[in-house]
Amino acid sequence: MKLWMLFFFLGSFSNAFAGCHVYIPEKTFYHASGYGINFQFTDDLALKGYSEIMDPNDADFILEIEGVEVKGRFNKAQAQIRMGKNIVSEQKTCLTQMCSIYDYGKVFRRAYSSFFESLPECMINSKF
Numbered sequence: 001m002k003l004w005m006l007f008f009f010l011g012s013f014s015n016a017f018a019g020c021h022v023y024i025p026e027k028t029f030y031h032a033s034g035y036g037i038n039f040q041f042t043d044d045l046a047l048k049g050y051s052e053i054m055d056p057n058d059a060d061f062i063l064e065i066e067g068v069e070v071k072g073r074f075n076k077a078q079a080q081i082r083m084g085k086n087i088v089s090e091q092k093t094c095l096t097q098m099c100s101i102y103d104y105g106k107v108f109r110r111a112y113s114s115f116f117e118s119l120p121e122c123m124i125n126s127k128f
Contacts (some may be wrong), residue, residue: 029112066080076093077104092110
């Protein structure tokens, strides 16, 4: 009887953490200049109840980053962070003819802040 209870509690405990696993395929945005912007999502995801995993097959969510230069009269650096239905996109007009790593740094900083402000807490972990 005690062995059955042990399996029940261990199964409940493992199910409590299902649904909050995030896989991040790329943690660095590389600019055409060769410089990169590194992201540290792990701690901020943990504050919202998510955990980062290394295997994409076990992931409940995939967190993706993307930076593009939008051509126009004045080029704009655009940063986008996506995870499930939560998509945040920010733009910044570049002061030079081509967007620099500085422009992308500014726009990614804004997108990162907006993303974590709008990210809902993972309620799966709050059952216990």
